[in-house]
Amino acid sequence: MIKREFPSTRMRRLRQSEVVRNLVSENHLNTNDLIQPLFFTNTPEQSEAIDSMPGIFRHNLDGIKRELEDLVTAGIKSVAIFPVIDSDQKDEVGTYAINENNFFYAGIKEIASSFPDLVLITDVALDPYTSHGHDGIVIDDKIANDKTIEVLTHQSLLLADAGSTIIAPSDMMDGRIGVIRSYLDNHGHEDIVILSYAAKYASYFYGPFRDAVGSSTNLGKTNKKTYQMNYANIDEAIQETALDIQEGADIVMVKPGLAYLDVLKTIKEHFRIPTFAYQVSGEYSMLVNAINKGWLDKNVMLESLICFKRAGADAILTYAAKSIALEMNK
Numbered sequence: 614m615i616k617r618e619f620p621s622t623r624m625r626r627l628r629q630s631e632v633v634r635n636l637v638s639e640n641h642l643n644t645n646d647l648i649q650p651l652f653f654t655n656t657p658e659q660s661e662a663i664d665s666m667p668g669i670f671r672h673n674l675d676g677i678k679r680e681l682e683d684l685v686t687a688g689i690k691s692v693a694i695f696p697v698i699d700s701d702q703k704d705e706v707g708t709y710a711i712n713e714n715n716f717f718y719a720g721i722k723e724i725a726s727s728f729p730d731l732v733l734i735t736d737v738a739l740d741p742y743t744s745h746g747h748d749g750i751v752i753d754d755k756i757a758n759d760k761t762i763e764v765l766t767h768q769s770l771l772l773a774d775a776g777s778t779i780i781a782p783s784d785m786m787d788g789r790i791g792v793i794r795s796y797l798d799n800h801g802h803e804d805i806v807i808l809s810y811a812a813k814y815a816s817y818f819y820g821p822f823r824d825a826v827g828s829s830t831n832l833g834k835t836n837k838k839t840y841q842m843n844y845a846n847i848d849e850a851i852q853e854t855a856l857d858i859q860e861g862a863d864i865v866m867v868k869p870g871l872a873y874l875d876v877l878k879t880i881k882e883h884f885r886i887p888t889f890a891y892q893v894s895g896e897y898s899m900l901v902n903a904i905n906k907g908w909l910d911k912n913v914m915l916e917s918l919i920c921f922k923r924a925g926a927d928a929i930l931t932y933a934a935k936s937i938a939l940e941m942n943k
């Protein structure tokens with residue numbers, strides 16, 4: 614009879630208890646990795662719930678300051694703030710984006726001085742400001758790349774002047790990182806960090822965000838496929854990212870997250886520079902709604918965030934940042 618070689622390697626030895634499992638865990642998540650996206654509006658109400666994103670609100674200045682206090686107490690150190698603009702202020706070319714009296718810039722200034730240690734990330738793009746909901750200016754039914762960059766450059770300077778630590782162009786126009794970088798250098802902002810949404814796909818996972826900023830009804834049946842990437846592609850993501858790095862991006866981002874972990878891993882391995890992932894609104898809504906229904910265990914959120922780390926994310930934008938931080942503090 615042949616003696617069967619019994620396994621001398623027993624993989625289960627290192628899974629025998631939680632402490633042993635944690636001891637050999639390859640990836641960890643802590644509050645330094647979490648960036649909370651926030652919606653900032655100019656309404657009398659302090660905080661208004663967003664139906665498609667349970668637990669997430671549009672805040673006015675008082676509301677956002679209270680929320681920031683809570684976030685800091687929970688251990689969150691970075692936030693990404695998006696403006697929600699009243700429809701009366703929107704027009705074809707996003708004029709309010711370059712209005713120095715825009716409530717958003719005044720608010721960012723105040724937040725930056727009240728929370729000097731907070732990493733403040735602000736978005737460079739026109740979609741909250743345009744009546745058609747696109748990230749750029751429309752000329753002859755097309756998004757005009759170079760004209761859009763002129764506005765984005767001006768917007769970037771206002772965001773930098775207001776006290777942003779990091780500006781994050783999310784518009785996907787060609788060549789904008791280089792133009793913005795040299796414009797800011799020439800205006801005394803050589804230390805501002807640029808986080809580029811380098812590989813941003815034209816995704817159906819952004820729906821709840823567009824509800825939150827009110828751009829979905831404006832977009833109507835149009836889409837962003839002439840500037841955001843085709844979700845079938847990955848070589849193109851490498852090329853997009855290479856261009857942004859060459860033009861001066863300090864950090865690059867892949868978006869959406871969970872369905873795009875292959876892109877995240879490829880970008881991180883290829884460039885070896887700080888690489889962030891965005892767990893976008895639709896991903897958050899899917900998970901939270903299933904958790905709230907009792908269909909998924911609430912730990913599914915932590916699982917998905919650790920998976921981002923495993924794929925190579927240095928930090929993650931996630932609407933669950935606060936709830937996960939509170940969970941981790943327990």
Ligand code: PBG
Binds near residue numbers: 819820
């Ligand atoms: C637009 C922008 C979008 C998001 C961040 N910046 C939406 C879009 O491209 O239509 C999406 C974020 C999310 O879905 O959570 N500049």
